[in-house]
Amino acid sequence: xxxxxxxxxxxxxxxxxxxxxxxxKIVLAINLATFVMMMGAAWFSxxxxxxxxxxxxxGDALTYAVxxxxxxSSLQTKAKVAFLKGLLILGAAIAVAAQIVWxxxxxxxxxxxxxxxxxxxxxxxxxxxxxxxxxxxxxxxxLSSAWECSRxxxxxxxxxLLAAFAVWVFGTGWPDLVIASALxxxxxxxxxxxxxxAWRELRGATPAPSACELP
Numbered sequence: 001x002x003x004x005x006x007x008x009x010x011x012x013x014x015x016x017x018x019x020x021x022x023x024x025k026i027v028l029a030i031n032l033a034t035f036v037m038m039m040g041a042a043w044f045s046x047x048x049x050x051x052x053x054x055x056x057x058x059g060d061a062l063t064y065a066v067x068x069x070x071x072x073s074s075l076q077t078k079a080k081v082a083f084l085k086g087l088l089i090l091g092a093a094i095a096v097a098a099q100i101v102w103x104x105x106x107x108x109x110x111x112x113x114x115x116x117x118x119x120x121x122x123x124x125x126x127x128x129x130x131x132x133x134x135x136x137x138x139x140x141x142x143l144s145s146a147w148e149c150s151r152x153x154x155x156x157x158x159x160x161l162l163a164a165f166a167v168w169v170f171g172t173g174w175p176d177l178v179i180a181s182a183l184x185x186x187x188x189x190x191x192x193x194x195x196x197x198a199w200r201e202l203r204g205a206t207p208a209p210s211a212c213e214l215p
Contacts, residue, residue: 024068027129031061041118045111048180049163055092079201086194093187115164123157
């Protein structure tokens, strides 16, 4: 009886890991596609908030890729991956900061129609990813961190739509820069928390918090 029970547990774990891999592959593909779409829209519309969203999608795609690679790995390995996720968030923040500085030196009014369309498509894609990841939200740090990233994407999606609406209402580019700056602060704080938590985990202290944790 105990052997059968043990076999059943092994089968359940294997099925769970297969389900995690399938979900991560789907959300990885979606984020790669939305990254290309958002970067094209950011270039066309000259929007810093769209650039922020596009880089966030790239960071998420890389996050899902490394999460996929360590499904079933040890907690120590997953902590190392969490540290890498923190570095990816920090890299996105640096890129957004550079874009904001450039836009301040080269002011202009973004094309709000392109911002709104790209933002709406991105929000819909992120909502679908969140729905796919929700059944795994209470799993280990690997999948729960991916869910946290996806949930943050929802807030980022609404922020981009808000920026597009404000640009349309006021006819100026400052709302786009304000939203991009807010996203920058979120990235910096999130990166700091993730890196500190992962470092504590690697040193054998308390468990690391979920990646992309909200400020």
